[in-house]
Amino acid sequence: SFDRFRMFCVVVVYRVVPSVAELLMREGNAEEQAMVSSPALLHEDTVLKFNRRGQKQERQLLLSSHALYNTKPRRSGGLECHRRISLEKIEKVVRSSASGELVIVVPSEYDYHFSFDIGRKAHQRPEVRAERFSQLLIAAATKLRGSPVQESVVQDESLKAHVVNAKD
Numbered sequence: 001s002f003d004r005f006r007m008f009c010v011v012v013v014y015r016v017v018p019s020v021a022e023l024l025m026r027e028g029n030a031e032e033q034a035m036v037s038s039p040a041l042l043h044e045d046t047v048l049k050f051n052r053r054g055q056k057q058e059r060q061l062l063l064s065s066h067a068l069y070n071t072k073p074r075r076s077g078g079l080e081c082h083r084r085i086s087l088e089k090i091e092k093v094v095r096s097s098a099s100g101e102l103v104i105v106v107p108s109e110y111d112y113h114f115s116f117d118i119g120r121k122a123h124q125r126p127e128v129r130a131e132r133f134s135q136l137l138i139a140a141a142t143k144l145r146g147s148p149v150q151e152s153v154v155q156d157e158s159l160k161a162h163v164v165n166a167k168d
Helices: 002-007 019-027 030-035 126-145
Strands: 041-050 056-064 067-073 079-086 092-096 101-105 112-115 150-154
Touching (some): 019 067, 019 079, 056 126
Antiparallel strands (some): 041 056, 056 067, 067 079
């Protein structure tokens, strides 16, 4: 039952997200659906995603041991998955040490550009949040791929120039 799944949806360190189980059951692969009963959700955070026009959109990022989810709260409750990136497809992470922005390079799809500069966790600097997320993402992707994911740390305030594969 859904109540049983809700009980297992504890996001490590931050808070309980009851709709994560629903999202994983609906959008995840077989392994992710199986993990609902023994969660392997590694991280959850609110970010500002840059769309192809450069506009910022608030999103909820969920990092599991197999994929990265770009989600948005539904008006009716729960989360709506806008994008699922398999960690195996991630080639590189570009991080700004100056602004808290990240670009996830996904050659087989399109790159994902976002910023941790959002007030939800104002007590933490965006650069620190971005570095922590980058470390978790790279470790999980490297473990799943069996080969290292590259990381590039730059001083640029904006990482727009580092987005290689743009969505058409």
